[in-house]
């Protein structure tokens with residue numbers, strides 16, 4: 159029986175995985191009865207090459223507190239080079255997110271093969287605990303609640319005109 | 324004015340462009356020339372397509388010739404007559420965009436006749452088009468330009484620009500933002516993105532935004548919220564920067580046309596800087612089949628992957 163510690167905050171973790179390696183690795187972890195945080199929601203893709211950076215963005219916008227992207231080790235991609243292309247794309251995307259002010263601690267990339275059930279458990283546990291320590295991802299959530307059409311439209315003159323109606 | 328920039332060569336360049344356009348049009352070696360012509364307000368300029376040698380006299384080059392005309396060869400190309408070579412007037416920065424389009428198989432070199440402009444710089448704003456070009460009125464992109472003389476063109480006037488050493492505004496601003504904490508950067512961009520009205524002028528003017536259907540317009544599934552709310556705006560700017568990473572030529576047209584004064588070229592330039600550091604790739608005058616994000620090396624850095 160695994161321990162049932164109570165936490166104040168249960169982060170939502172979205173994992174984008176390739177079906178051939180990491181998904182099979184996660185499956186192995188399951189069939190081997192390994193325990194890992196139930197915070198992770200797994201989304202399966204044909205290959206990491208199919209994981210568009212916009213999916214990561216969308217996950218954060220829809221309330222994810224952390225995102226894991228995982229696929230086959232270099233050289234093992236079932237489409238030969240999908241993960242090599244993905245590696246460059248994600249390297250670039252990380253830099254972009256960092257520049258707009260997203261804390262990269264919430265985003266983890268990994269290679270997990272079909273035989274690495276243990277590594278999958280480790281990846282999910284590490285990210286979950288790290289994000290738990292960081293607290294909820296507020297930035298995108300606050301953004302989604304904001305309705306302001308344009309910052310510049312709220313001027314004292316307009317306010318006065320509005321209040322005089 | 325000590326920091327005024329010498330644009331006297333633009334008169335001679337105008338004549339050279341006119342002569343060349345007249346020659347190639349009358350020899351029928353091109354069917355049209357895309358260039359600049361004087362617009363209604365004194366000193367202002369606008370893009371023009373001429374098809375007759377007699378119209379060559381309409382062409383000009385001045386510090387108000389800000390547009391990157393390469394965009395007319397992709398998105399708006401349907402408005403340009405088919406069935407022959409097209410001449411186009413390009414500054415160094417415009418040529419880099421055009422070279423990128425050649426690399427992406429959007430254009431064929433043999434279908435173009437390139438008239439390169441030795442360029443000392445253009446104005447930052449055309450609100451007062453007749454203003455003198457100085458270190459204060461020059462476009463920020465020209466401050467850090469290293470392509471004053473386009474290369475690989477079919478014709479380049481003989482004049483050579485004299486340029487001033489000016490401190491780079493983009494690089495300074497990028498460095499300022501890089502020094503901030505993530506939270507401060509988020510606050511900065513939040514304020515900027517909030518202003519966006521989703522007019523898509525930046526997309527319309529960009530030579531590389533040539534997709535017939537943009538991901539940001541799709542609604543099944545909707546990847547990017549289309550309403551001009553802070554959330555959708557942020558997503559738009561991130562997706563835009565990502566789709567242009569490794570492709571943007573730094574012509575800064577996007578930033579020039581933004582009605583809300585969002586410094587959006589900072590994102591593109593930051594990405595260009597990162598891709599140079601990561602993969603030693605830079606937009607230039609040499610046509611390359613693949614950009615940095617369309618190729619890979621088995622030894623690429625993966626220190627960020629566990």
Ligand code: SF4
Nearest residue numbers: 415416442444465468
């Ligand atoms: S960036 Fe360079 S080539 Fe382009 S307009 Fe400025 S000075 Fe001319």
Ligand code: SF4
Nearest residue numbers: 529571572574575577
């Ligand atoms: S993103 Fe902006 S600077 Fe880059 S090519 Fe497009 S219009 Fe030019």
Ligand code: SF4
Nearest residue numbers: 519520522523525581
């Ligand atoms: S031009 Fe400016 S306001 Fe218009 S969509 Fe682009 S960033 Fe937004």
Ligand code: FES
Nearest residue numbers: 176205229235236
């Ligand atoms: S098939 Fe797993 S990364 Fe390509």
